[in-house]
Every structure is written in C-alpha cells, then in structure tokens.
Amino acid sequence: MKNVQISYDLFIALLQYHLVQDNSNEDTIKQMLGEKLDAMVRRELYGKYKTASTEAEREKARREYLDRRGIGSDFRW
Numbered sequence: 001m002k003n004v005q006i007s008y009d010l011f012i013a014l015l016q017y018h019l020v021q022d023n024s025n026e027d028t029i030k031q032m033l034g035e036k037l038d039a040m041v042r043r044e045l046y047g048k049y050k051t052a053s054t055e056a057e058r059e060k061a062r063r064e065y066l067d068r069r070g071i072g073s074d075f076r077w
Helices: 008-019 023-051 055-069
Strands: none
Touching: 008 023, 023 055
C-alpha cells in the first residue's frame, strides 16, 4: 500500500469538514484534492516514461505526461 502526502492546509480543511461538520470549505477541498490527483497522475506517467520496457511505451507515456503538464508540441524535443 502506498502513502500519499497532502499539504497541511488540506489536512486541516478535511478535519474541519469531517469532524466539525464545517461545509464552508467544500469547494476548496475539491480543488485541492483535484490538484493532488493531477500531480499523482503526472508522477505516475513520468515514472512510466522512465521505466517502460519498450520504446513505444516510453514515447506514449512521455507524450501524455507533456500533454498533462501543458507543454505545447512546439516546445517538445
């Protein structure tokens, strides 16, 4: 099982949401969790790019990673 680190602000917001029933930060929590999920996906793609067994898999992971990072095709190697 893998561990995931989150920011202190997200942790506090989650505590308030679940323990204190404070729903005022719901949108912020959704945004921060979305950003964290995007970062995790990008990291997974980067790892696939570096460790894929075939050149085709590496190139596919590299392109998807660069797409998610928002790097245009004009700036790619």
